Amino acid sequence: DTAVSQTPKYLVTQMGNDKSIKCEQNLGHDTMYWYKQDSKKFLKIMFSYNNKELIINETVPNRFSPKSPDKAHLNLHINSLELGDSAVYFCASSQANGRGGLVSGGYNEQFFGPGTRLTVL
Amino acid sequence: GENVEQHPSTLSVQEGDSAVIKCTYSDSASNYFPWYKQELGKRPQLIIDIRSNVGEKKDQRIAVTLNKTAKHFSLHITETQPEDSAVYFCAARIRANAGGTSYGKLTFGQGTILTVHP
Numbered sequence: 572d573t574a575v576s577q578t579p580k581y582l583v584t585q586m587g588n589d590k591s592i593k594c595e596q597n598l599g600h601d602t603m604y605w606y607k608q609d610s611k612k613f614l615k616i617m618f619s620y621n622n623k624e625l626i627i628n629e630t631v632p633n634r635f636s637p638k639s640p641d642k643a644h645l646n647l648h649i650n651s652l653e654l655g656d657s658a659v660y661f662c663a664s665s666q667a668n669g670r671g672g673l674v675s676g677g678y679n680e681q682f683f684g685p686g687t688r689l690t691v692l
Numbered sequence: 693g694e695n696v697e698q699h700p701s702t703l704s705v706q707e708g709d710s711a712v713i714k715c716t717y718s719d720s721a722s723n724y725f726p727w728y729k730q731e732l733g734k735r736p737q738l739i740i741d742i743r744s745n746v747g748e749k750k751d752q753r754i755a756v757t758l759n760k761t762a763k764h765f766s767l768h769i770t771e772t773q774p775e776d777s778a779v780y781f782c783a784a785r786i787r788a789n790a791g792g793t794s795y796g797k798l799t800f801g802q803g804t805i806l807t808v809h810p
Contacts, residue, residue, distance in 0.1 A: 612779055614736065614800040627797055661735065667796070680726070681798060683735040 574598070575684035577662050583690045584652055591648045592687045594662030602626075603645035604663040604681065605637060614661070620645055621667055652691045659686045694719040696784050698801025706809050711772050713804045715782035716764040722784040724796065725758060725765045730779045730803075739780075740767070772808045779803045 575596045584590055596603065604627070605617040619627035620639040634650045645662060662684040695718040705711050717725075726741035742749045742756045742765065749756050753772075758765040769776055782801040 612730075612803045612805075614781060614803070616798065619797070665796075679796075680738050680741070683737070685735050 575662055575664050575682050577660075577684040577687050579687060580685065581688050581690075583692065585692055586652055586654060588652050589648070589650045590652060590689070591646055592660055592662075592689075594645045594647075594684055596643055596662075596664040596682070596684075598664055598666075598682060600664040600666045600682075601642050602665050602667045603639065603642070604665075605645065605647050606661040606663060606683075608659040608661060608686070610658070618645075618647075649689075652689075654691050657689055657691045659688050661686045694722060694784055694786055694797075694799040696782060696799050696801045698782050698804060700804060701802060702805045702807070704807045704809065705772050707772060707774060709772055711767075711769045711776070711806055711808075713767045713780055713782065713806070714764060715766070715784075715801050716762075717784040717799075718763065719784070719786055720760075720763065721786050723787055724785040725756070726783050726785070726798070727754075727756060727767050728781045728783065728800075730781065732778070736781060769806075772806075774808050774810050777806055777808045779805050 577594050602621045604619045606614050607617055608614050617629055617631050618637040622642050623639045636648045639645045663681040665681040666679045698715045703711055723744040727739050728736035729739045730736040740751050740754050740756050742758050753770045755768040781803050783798045785796040785798050787796050
């Protein structure tokens with residue numbers, strides 16, 4: 572199936588631990604994102620990579636470190652987990668427009684993964 | 693940066709009634725406005741979108757309107773069904789360029805919990 576997949580689906584861990592979430596897309600997209608959805612359902616972008624290059628880096632604690640080994644994968648590593656990190660983390664992908672300056676469009680849909688529910692105890 | 697406000701935060705309607713969710717955005721450079729539906733425990737999924745050069749778009753029971761001057765856009769669902777119950781998110785997208793690549797950054801509204809009672 573073509574899709575955006577994430578592992579693990581659930582992650583329960585103790586404060587202070589380090590954990591990683593993995594994301595893969597086989598849609599052929601060149602742009603991937605990490606979003607955090609808190610308990611109030613607010614969806615906020617954290618990072619975005621285009622062709623393995625970081626293009627969006629919102630105000631996120633530097634305990635969060637994304638890594639994109641290739642354009643089909645975007646992982647998120649979190650050091651020294653805190654209670655406030657508990658949330659659902661969604662990966663998403665889309666196709667940005669190519670290089671060459673201003674282009675029309677750029678409206679391509681973002682496809683979301685199933686989410687990873689992180690609970691920090 | 694872009695700021696998107698969404699209202700109401702909760703909406704309860706009877707089956708068959710219409711539902712309207714409204715959003716405002718702050719950055720006039722935003723040029724694309726998608727709406728996502730998120731069912732309980734599932735991923736957000738695009739249900740309809742509108743570009744800044746269009747005032748209205750309809751897809752069966754769902755329609756979206758955009759007023760660029762006032763910087764607001766709305767989702768209209770007619771003949772609601774219990775299956776429409778979900779959280780709905782509006783978003784506004786600014787196109788930006790980095791390293792010669794054009795990409796978009798979505799800013800989401802706070803979400804509306806829609807409940808359709810049978």
